[in-house]
Amino acid sequence: MSEAINLGSMDDIDEGEAKVVSGAENGTGEDIAVFHAEDGNFYALDDNCTHETASLADGWIEGTEVECPVHSAKFCLKSGTALCMPATIAARTHKVVVEDGEVLLYPNTSAVPASA
Ligand code: FES
Numbered sequence: 741m742s743e744a745i746n747l748g749s750m751d752d753i754d755e756g757e758a759k760v761v762s763g764a765e766n767g768t769g770e771d772i773a774v775f776h777a778e779d780g781n782f783y784a785l786d787d788n789c790t791h792e793t794a795s796l797a798d799g800w801i802e803g804t805e806v807e808c809p810v811h812s813a814k815f816c817l818k819s820g821t822a823l824c825m826p827a828t829i830a831a832r833t834h835k836v837v838v839e840d841g842e843v844l845l846y847p848n849t850s851a852v853p854a855s856a
Pocket residue numbers: 789790791792793794808809810811812813826827
């Protein structure tokens with residue numbers, strides 16, 4: 741498993757909001773968006789929409805989905821699955837764990853179990 745990046749207190753990312761961890765900071769070269777979903781959990785996807793160029797962190801969180809702010813494709817925050825057009829390619833997920841109230845991001849560690 742990759743090394744965790746501590747994003748600080750879970751209270752620092754309001755429910756329905758997201759925080760971007762730059763590619764330089766997370767070591768993947770791709771920005772990662774960490775979402776505080778409406779189910780109270782945290783999820784992480786590559787920030788750039790798989791359709792064209794847009795920050796998913798600037799989109800709208802609805803339940804456990806995020807809607808791209810440019811052409812309104814929706815992605816499942818749990819699996820990264822593209823749920824509607826115009827996106828057809830899933831967003832890459834990353835594991836997020838909350839420990840003692842701190843949000844820990846594990847870049848390049850899929851949030852989706854291999855058997856899923
Ligand atoms: S850039 Fe996201 S749906 Fe087009």
